[in-house]
Amino acid sequence: MSGNVEIMLSENALKVLEKRYFAKDEMGVVRENSEEMFRRIANAIASVNPQPSEREFLAEEYYRFMAGLDFLPNSPTIMNAGRPLGQLSACFVLPIGDSMPEIFDTVKATALIHQTGGGTGFSFSRLRPKGAVVRSTGGQASGPVSFMKVINASTDAIKQGGTRRGANMGILRVDHPDILEFIDCKMDLTQVTNFNISVAITDVFMKAVKENTDYDLISPNNGEVAGSLSARMVFDRIAHNAWANGEPGLFFIDTANRANPTPSKWTYEATNPCGEQVLGPYESCNLGSINLEKHLVRNTKGQYSVDWEKLTHSVYLAVRFLDNVVDANRFPIPELEEVNKGTRRIGLGIMGFARLLMYLEIPYDSEEGLEMAESIMSHIQEVAERTSQELAATQGPFPYFEGIGTKKRNSHLLTIAPTGTISMIADTSSGCEPEFSIIWYKNVMDGTHLPYTLDYFTEVAQREGFWSEELPSLIVKNHGSCRGIPQVPEKWQMVFATAHDISAPWHVRMQGAFQKYIDAAVSKTINMSQEATIEDVEKSYLLAYDLGCKGITVYRDGSRSNQVLNLGTGS
Numbered sequence: 001m002s003g004n005v006e007i008m009l010s011e012n013a014l015k016v017l018e019k020r021y022f023a024k025d026e027m028g029v030v031r032e033n034s035e036e037m038f039r040r041i042a043n044a045i046a047s048v049n050p051q052p053s054e055r056e057f058l059a060e061e062y063y064r065f066m067a068g069l070d071f072l073p074n075s076p077t078i079m080n081a082g083r084p085l086g087q088l089s090a091c092f093v094l095p096i097g098d099s100m101p102e103i104f105d106t107v108k109a110t111a112l113i114h115q116t117g118g119g120t121g122f123s124f125s126r127l128r129p130k131g132a133v134v135r136s137t138g139g140q141a142s143g144p145v146s147f148m149k150v151i152n153a154s155t156d157a158i159k160q161g162g163t164r165r166g167a168n169m170g171i172l173r174v175d176h177p178d179i180l181e182f183i184d185c186k187m188d189l190t191q192v193t194n195f196n197i198s199v200a201i202t203d204v205f206m207k208a209v210k211e212n213t214d215y216d217l218i219s220p221n222n223g224e225v226a227g228s229l230s231a232r233m234v235f236d237r238i239a240h241n242a243w244a245n246g247e248p249g250l251f252f253i254d255t256a257n258r259a260n261p262t263p264s265k266w267t268y269e270a271t272n273p274c275g276e277q278v279l280g281p282y283e284s285c286n287l288g289s290i291n292l293e294k295h296l297v298r299n300t301k302g303q304y305s306v307d308w309e310k311l312t313h314s315v316y317l318a319v320r321f322l323d324n325v326v327d328a329n330r331f332p333i334p335e336l337e338e339v340n341k342g343t344r345r346i347g348l349g350i351m352g353f354a355r356l357l358m359y360l361e362i363p364y365d366s367e368e369g370l371e372m373a374e375s376i377m378s379h380i381q382e383v384a385e386r387t388s389q390e391l392a393a394t395q396g397p398f399p400y401f402e403g404i405g406t407k408k409r410n411s412h413l414l415t416i417a418p419t420g421t422i423s424m425i426a427d428t429s430s431g432c433e434p435e436f437s438i439i440w441y442k443n444v445m446d447g448t449h450l451p452y453t454l455d456y457f458t459e460v461a462q463r464e465g466f467w468s469e470e471l472p473s474l475i476v477k478n479h480g481s482c483r484g485i486p487q488v489p490e491k492w493q494m495v496f497a498t499a500h501d502i503s504a505p506w507h508v509r510m511q512g513a514f515q516k517y518i519d520a521a522v523s524k525t526i527n528m529s530q531e532a533t534i535e536d537v538e539k540s541y542l543l544a545y546d547l548g549c550k551g552i553t554v555y556r557d558g559s560r561s562n563q564v565l566n567l568g569t570g571s
């Protein structure tokens, strides 16, 4: 098979790669191009394949898979495969025990993980509450939030692999006595800035919310009831803060534990920073995402449909690739290696879903949109499961397999990551999210910024006869959306949906549709308009819980003063 796949990278993608991903020498000079980068990754991952006879063939297949932008692994794999660091996973959870040595061992492990580009999640729920007695000193404990600040400060000091700042997730159970302090800890936007925070919500709590009763707070150090709170009051406070600045998120901890295939090893207490991976202590996951925009076929009439055959092959190959990543991975501390080899967890996901829907002429916020999400994800699930079972037949199941479910090579297979950077490299929409805007600005030579619309939108508008020179500026004035612009026919207003056109319940229903076929979790933001109310936030929480989601994050437009992406000016 010849290796000359044409690598079609956008200008933006090349900039990202040059800045962060291409290998550089000691002087910081780029020493790699995109072909060499994809070859480096493909060779490193194929070289650990258990059957030596397959290695050369797989190296070529993996190369073509990535160079064609059909699939990309998560950033640490792109940056570190075949290079000295060799750490390939994006997601980690580390335990925080209720003692100084345990806490500071974890601070050290966190620093080492951040250096390799991984993100870390922690549950602070085992720490005794603020004011509890410290036996060795007779003093008083400073509580979970104070230790989050320690990790936050250490994160500030370490840049991930010299390229990105460390990302953390802090989680506290809703029945921890310090829960109110935790819920408010990011209201001051200068505090714990390197953390996302989520409240671990129990079924008992949700029942108390629905029945408007009190629930017990439990001291983790002695298991005793330390008081009680009104569930509605706590629920309102979480929703208020999320409405005000996007945090905390919710993590439905009992839902997550009902899907635990290794309950004798651990109960889940935390997730990675963006919430798509619920992990046990020292567990990690390497991710990879299939670019759905590259899984379409066009017929002679110019209509698009899903290329199911290609998708089947891509899922098969991606599972093989990610399973090989488990063996190629190098971890900074031995506990991580031991657990990762025990579960062999992988996280195959998607990107470009919103673009796929546009080509198929299906609105994101429609029953048909949900059905397409389910068709695609159930297909991916079926092929991924089959592939992992086949690998188990020849190479054995994951060592921590406890006989729960079918015998597979990997404890977990599927997820939906944010794909924040890799979707930029592939030049497609991120994860399962809608497009944020259908218009961007291009920097031109003289420093001016020219608006330009999504290529496919321009193509359709010209073909269907509703294009005009002033359409881009009308879209800019319309917050990056074409909905409500009279010259755009209603059908296309619906098809070219943006995040802010889509009401919160549709966002949640889409998350729920994907979650049905995913063993890990889904990273998704429930975008709300500026006018949304606290009650709207609460309704989304209840819907997400009832649909079986493992968590939920809402974001009300404009609620954070330092909002990174402004409508109509995304890049």
Ligand code: UDP
Pocket (backbone or CB within 6 Å): 073, 074, 075, 076, 090, 091, 092, 117, 118, 119, 120, 164, 165, 166, 167, 272, 273, 274, 275, 276, 287, 417, 418, 419, 420, 421, 422, 423
């Ligand atoms: N992540 C991180 N730092 C970052 C971005 C991401 O540690 O700046 C971790 C985090 O655990 C997140 C995961 O990587 O949940 C996947 O994020 P994403 O899909 O955006 O990563 P990409 O591979 O596109 O860089």
